[in-house]
Amino acid sequence: MRTGKIFGFSLSLILINMAAIMERADENLLPAVYKEVSEAFNAGPSNLGYLTFIRNFVQGISSPLAGVLVINYDRPTVLAVGTFSWAVSTAAVGASREFLQVALWRAVNGFGLAIVIPALQSYIADSYSDGVRGAGFGFLNLVGSFGGIGGGVLATVMAGQNYWGVPGWRCAFIMMATLSSLIGFLVLVFVMDPRKTNSLSHDYVDREDLIDKGSRTKSVWVESWTAMKAVMKVRTFQIIVLQGIVGSLPWTAMVFFTMWFELIGFDHSATAALLSIFAVGCALGSFLGGLIADRISQVYPHSGRIMCAQFSAFMGIPFSCFLLQVVPQTVSSWPTYAATLLLMGLTVSWNGTAANAPMFAEVVPAKHRTMIYAFDRAFEGSFSSFAAPLVGILSERIYGYDAKSVDPIKGSTREAFALSKGLLSMTAVPFGLCCLCYSPLYKIFWQDRENVKSSIMKEEEIT
Structure with a gap:
């Protein structure tokens, strides 16, 4: 019987x-x-930035819904619904004929991601204990990054082709939507919720335990509001969200890397290779950061994860400056770009797996984990969504980017330089602010963690 549970859990x-x-x-x-x-669609950088803004903003404001849904439904069901939502919207983007249609379906895409991401994070938090949770999140991010590599490379390579008279980038969207739908179906049918496998960990709770004993007759909205208030009062949550608002700006701005490299003059294959190298660096760095933070937190339980996060955020400053301003913006600089992107990815990708996600799991009871991840995405996603359009606006209105001057094949060195300045404004400065924002956690994190442990001990004594 136990063997069957372990197999199902695996x-x-x-x-x-x-x-x-x-x-x-x-x-x-x-x-x-x-x-x-x-x-x-005859769209400039600012218009393209708005597409990212729309998806991220809708994702941010919709994320708390994930916490509400998980209180009433199993996480596999919630994950499947979100997956089907983003799959439909992805296919619709590939079939869109007007820019406004693309914008509408990007909003739907954000809604689907808003449901999926917090549920995924809480699932991992419930599946690993405190001492190895960084590695658990690191591995999730590692395999997810390979998906990002695959998606980016697939779209970049297919974009330069036509298939049966259809532009390759449209085919890439439809193909990805089909695969996403298949995964959503498999999740719905086969995935087990850790809350139903109490024998795997003492920290898991049944669905009834998610609702206070004296309030089981209350409406779901009352229960959800109680969870929301409990999460919002946690000071560690408040500080991590603050750093996340500024710390996620560079990552949102980096969506322009593909366009920037192509403006420099790199073809689709060379651009895809550079982005793949960066993605591999981020994937390995994320996993490495989680492992390192797990080890350091055993020696410095109150400050180890915070030190790792600050180191990672700080490293974003010199790497951004070197990548965007020091390296000559010519196709002959490909090896230098590749080495820089690899090292940058290895060092700037620690925050989520080394600190944020594991620390969230330690400062709230298990029943509130989806809610805290959902609200984190709500605040970070909403504010960081402004980064992409800001890059476009800075590039066009301050640094002189002119979309009409871009050669469809050779790109434009002048426009590439303008875009790089806009990117630098939204990477180096936010990385520095992010590093500083972690500082109050040296005093606050251990207090919040001890408060949770005390409350759990009191509940166990009562029961």
Whole structure:
């Protein structure tokens, strides 16, 4: 019987990781074909930035819904619904003929991701203990990053082709939607919720335990409001959200990397290779950061994860400056770009797996984990969504980017330089602010963690 549970749990983790792969692949589709979309709809960088803004903003404001849904439904069901939503919207983007249609379906895409991401994070938090949770999140991000690589490379390579008279970038969207739908079906049918497998960990709770004993007759909205208030009062949550608002700006701005490299003059294959190297660096760095933070937190339980996060955020400053301003913006600089992107990815990708996600799991009871991840995405996603259009606005109105001067094949060195200045403004400065924002956690994190442990001990004594 126990062997069957372990097998089911292992299969569930495999499918959860596959869902993460498809989620990241879907996220990277549009940025990988910005240049082709720009030509198809006569859109400049600011318009392309609005597409990312719309998806991220809707994702942010919709994320709390994930916490509400998980209180009433099993996470596999919630994950499947979100996956089907983003799959439909991805296919619709590939079939769109007007820019406004693309914008509408990007909003629907954000809604689907809003449901999926917090549920994925809470699932991993419930599946690993405190001492190895960084590695668990790191592995999830590692496999998800390979999905991002696949999605980006697939779209970038296909973008330069036509298939049966259909532009390759449209075919890439439809193909990804089909695969996402398949994964959503498998998750719905085969994934087990850890809350139903109490024998795997003492920290798991049944669905009834998610609702206070004295309030089981209350409406779901009352229960959800109680969870929301409990999460919002946690000071560690408040500080991590603050750093996340500024710390996620560079990552949102980086959606322009594909367009930037193509403006420099790199072809689709060379651009895809550079972005793949960066993605591999981020994937390995994320996993490495989680492992390192797990080890350091055993020696410095109150500050180890915070130190790792600050180191990672700080490293974003010199790497951004070197990549965007020091390296000559010519196709002959490909090896230098590749080495820089690899090292940058290895060092700037630690925050989520080394600190944020594991620390969230330690400062709230298990029953509130989906809610805290959902609200984190709500605040970070909503505010960081402004980064992409800001890059476009800065590039066009301050640094002189002119979409009409871009050669569809050779790109434009002048426009590439203008775009790089806009990118630098939205990477180096936010990385520095992010590093500083972690500082209050040295005093606050251990207090919040001890408060949770005390409350759990009191509940156990009462029961």
